[in-house]
Amino acid sequence: MIRQKGKGFFVTGQQASLHILFYGEKIVRFAYSSDQVLPASTLAVIAEPEEVKVKINGYKLRTKSLVIDINPETLAVKISDPDGKIYSEDIAVSPDDRLIRKKRLKETGIFGNGEKYTWLNQVGTKIRNYCSDVLFHNPIQHPQEEEMHTAIPFYLGASPDLAYGIYFDNTHRTYFDFGKSDPAEISFWADGGSLDYYFIAGPQVVDVVIGYGYLTGTAPLPRKSVLGYHQSRYSYSSEEELLNIAEGLHSNDIPCSVLYMDIHYMDAYKVFTVDRERFRNFESMLQKLKDMGFSVVVIVNPGVKAEEGYAVYEEGLKNGYYVTRSSGEVYYGEVWPKPAVFPDFLRSEVRQWWGEKYRWLLECGVEGIWNDMNEPTDFTQEIGTLPDDTVHRTDDGEQLPHREVHNIYAMLQTISTRTALEKLQPAKRPFVLTRAAFAGSQRYAALWTGDNASVWEHLENSIPMLLNLGISGYSFVGADVGGYRGGCSGELLVRWTQLGAFYPFFRNHSEIDTAPQEPWAYPQEILDITRKYIRLRYRLLTHYYNLMRESTLTGQPAIRPLFYHYQEDPETYHINDQFLLGDSLMVCPVTRPGATHRQVYFPQGLWFDYWTGQSFAGGRYLSVEAPLEKMPLYVRAGTVLPHDDIESVEYSSYADAKSLTMYCYTGKDGYYRLYLDDGLSCDFKQGRYSELEFVLKDDPVEPRIILKKLHEGFAIPEINYKYI
Numbered sequence: 036m037i038r039q040k041g042k043g044f045f046v047t048g049q050q051a052s053l054h055i056l057f058y059g060e061k062i063v064r065f066a067y068s069s070d071q072v073l074p075a076s077t078l079a080v081i082a083e084p085e086e087v088k089v090k091i092n093g094y095k096l097r098t099k100s101l102v103i104d105i106n107p108e109t110l111a112v113k114i115s116d117p118d119g120k121i122y123s124e125d126i127a128v129s130p131d132d133r134l135i136r137k138k139r140l141k142e143t144g145i146f147g148n149g150e151k152y153t154w155l156n157q158v159g160t161k162i163r164n165y166c167s168d169v170l171f172h173n174p175i176q177h178p179q180e181e182e183m184h185t186a187i188p189f190y191l192g193a194s195p196d197l198a199y200g201i202y203f204d205n206t207h208r209t210y211f212d213f214g215k216s217d218p219a220e221i222s223f224w225a226d227g228g229s230l231d232y233y234f235i236a237g238p239q240v241v242d243v244v245i246g247y248g249y250l251t252g253t254a255p256l257p258r259k260s261v262l263g264y265h266q267s268r269y270s271y272s273s274e275e276e277l278l279n280i281a282e283g284l285h286s287n288d289i290p291c292s293v294l295y296m297d298i299h300y301m302d303a304y305k306v307f308t309v310d311r312e313r314f315r316n317f318e319s320m321l322q323k324l325k326d327m328g329f330s331v332v333v334i335v336n337p338g339v340k341a342e343e344g345y346a347v348y349e350e351g352l353k354n355g356y357y358v359t360r361s362s363g364e365v366y367y368g369e370v371w372p373k374p375a376v377f378p379d380f381l382r383s384e385v386r387q388w389w390g391e392k393y394r395w396l397l398e399c400g401v402e403g404i405w406n407d408m409n410e411p412t413d414f415t416q417e418i419g420t421l422p423d424d425t426v427h428r429t430d431d432g433e434q435l436p437h438r439e440v441h442n443i444y445a446m447l448q449t450i451s452t453r454t455a456l457e458k459l460q461p462a463k464r465p466f467v468l469t470r471a472a473f474a475g476s477q478r479y480a481a482l483w484t485g486d487n488a489s490v491w492e493h494l495e496n497s498i499p500m501l502l503n504l505g506i507s508g509y510s511f512v513g514a515d516v517g518g519y520r521g522g523c524s525g526e527l528l529v530r531w532t533q534l535g536a537f538y539p540f541f542r543n544h545s546e547i548d549t550a551p552q553e554p555w556a557y558p559q560e561i562l563d564i565t566r567k568y569i570r571l572r573y574r575l576l577t578h579y580y581n582l583m584r585e586s587t588l589t590g591q592p593a594i595r596p597l598f599y600h601y602q603e604d605p606e607t608y609h610i611n612d613q614f615l616l617g618d619s620l621m622v623c624p625v626t627r628p629g630a631t632h633r634q635v636y637f638p639q640g641l642w643f644d645y646w647t648g649q650s651f652a653g654g655r656y657l658s659v660e661a662p663l664e665k666m667p668l669y670v671r672a673g674t675v676l677p678h679d680d681i682e683s684v685e686y687s688s689y690a691d692a693k694s695l696t697m698y699c700y701t702g703k704d705g706y707y708r709l710y711l712d713d714g715l716s717c718d719f720k721q722g723r724y725s726e727l728e729f730v731l732k733d734d735p736v737e738p739r740i741i742l743k744k745l746h747e748g749f750a751i752p753e754i755n756y757k758y759i
């Protein structure tokens with residue numbers, strides 16, 4: 036019998052029992068257990084079970100949008116829509132092994148899975164999720180490495196008429212096989228924990244992505260300036276060097292919002308210290324940079340140097356804040372500071388203690404925090420991270436083995452960081468950047484994809500990698516522009532900056548001992564082209580900001596694969612080297628050296644060349660010109676696209692241009708909802724924002740915009756129109 040239990044339902048099978056809970060009409064949780072107890076959810080899930088209207092008929096549950104058939108013995112389920120179209124069908128369920136095997140139905144594509152080195156479409160691949168410092172194990176990131184820095188056990192299955200998502204809520208190492216071992220099967224399993232997963236129904240891709248955002252949360256609205264250009268390297272290692280970089284940006288007329296201080300700013304790699312030889316005037320240097328219009332972000336890693344007399348180490352030791360061995364002794368590993376201990380971020384007391392340490396950095400004038408090495412990396416172990424059996428403790432004193440906490444360790448660190456920044460600077464939206472992440476980490480930190488290399492393959496692969504992160508709830512993401520490891524040629528820097536200008540997180544970063552990678556380290560032509568594209572990013576900053584707001588409100592990513600908006604067109608499921616910014620601007624990066632042309636796929640409809648304004652019909656492939664100075668960009672007819680008029684703006688205020696020009700691409704009616712606020716504080720929560728609605732009427736004689744003010748709580752800049 037199906038029994039009602041709490042807000043959901045309960046079935047006992049031959050070997051296990053199954054809880055079925057609804058999180059709205061279209062999100063259903065299937066939680067298996069051998070002891071009839073509902074497994075605890077991980078910290079990824081923020082939605083609450085709801086009571087929805089369900090009709091029970093034997094072993095069939097029927098809601099407005101779904102029909103669920105349960106096999107009373109095996110507890111295998113089949114999920115269909117009310118017309119009988121099958122979304123998902125189990126072959127076998129093994130709750131004891133935390134394993135489920137499902138039929139591969141007609142999925143044209145499988146997407147998501149966080150950060151993975153794969154092509155966009157992951158049908159036929161196998162992946163594992165255990166946050167990994169990839170370069171610890173490999174000289175270079177490559178497609179056979181199944182474990183990357185993130186662990187986001189979520190995938191989207193899509194076909195032209197149906198899409199669904201599955202989120203496996205398990206913090207242990209998880210495995211997914213998308214038809215690699217058997218093309219007729221999709222299976223997933225975990226090393227520990229429970230078989231507890233959420234099914235999210237479409238039928239549209241966008242329904243699934245929004246559903247996943249509802250389940251695991253969305254990123255808070257970022258500061259507008261952090262959507263600009265960031266300049267970094269490992270490391271700008273003295274005051275003179277960092278100030279020189281700032282000067283170089285100004286004198287070369289390159290807009291830039293954020294500069295980075297990598298590990299050399301610390302005294303002997305001790306977190307929450309500054310090397311006063313290299314940075315004699317740390318505070319006044321930060322002030323100087325601020326006056327020049329830059330925010331400075333510093334790196335803060337989890338490993339704490341084990342050194343007698345070092346206050347952070349000793350405090351943590353005294354209070355029992357570090358991860359221990361199973362014997363209860365503190366565990367000593369090694370990271371940059373040599374012997375190091377690892378804060379046990381699982382406990383709220385430890386998170387608060389750590390968070391308080393940021394106070395001093397913020398008082399010095401630091402504007403953002405970069406949490407690196409938080410898989411966490413441990414050099415002493417062959418596995419590159421803490422041993423499986425080291426011990427964490429919950430607030431209730433329960434001991435959990437590292438293998439269970441590993442995948443959420445970075446997320447817990449970013450919770451500590453973000454919560455502290457919010458508390459210490461309530462008037463300012465925090466900026467936190469992380470390398471490792473779990474499902475739900477998007478609520479706390481932006482993410483970059485770690486140690487790529489200055490090779491064309493990594494420029495190319497960053498596209499599907501970031502698009503799949505977007506499908507996995509992560510909108511604020513980017514890859515190191517120019518590549519981290521190895522030297523970057525001028526041509527590669529140009530092509531990567533053209534692409535990076537459309538990454539949500541846009542940062543040039545490079546490894547220690549590589550040649551300078553700032554745009555002005557290259558010949559004039561390279562400098563000129565990179566500057567042009569960095570400026571283009573600032574022209575689109577308000578638009579980007581609006582897209583990030585949409586991410587905040589709905590969970591939709593800023594950059595989207597083509598199939599996201601052209602689900603009915605199977606051709607789009609394999610387009611790896613084009614993407615959409617929002618729903619209207621199609622970005623077509625050049626991913627190969629020496630190219631002067633590239634092939635572009637145009638989905639059905641009317642398209643405009645962004646550079647020339649020329650229009651033509653889609654539904655076909657075209658070969659288009661792409662000389663070095665040009666990255667092909669296209670705009671869908673019926674688009675209203677705001678541009679910041681930055682021509683006359685000072686360095687320090689790139690984030691708020693005095694006027695906007697709305698580019699109106701005719702041929703179809705269009706719509707834009709423009710959101711404006713101070714881009715920095717949380718005053719918008721008190722109504723200090725403005726919202727305008729632009730309706731484009733595509734009158735062939737005279738196209739026009741109908742403007743409506745929806746809310747006026749913030750100064751509205753001058754608005755101009757340009758019809759194309």
Ligand code: MIG
Pocket residue numbers: 268269297298334407408470485486519544545546
């Ligand atoms: O093992 O802090 O991914 O961005 O520059 C290298 C030095 C440690 C790895 C990060 C990289 C950063 C570097 N870190």
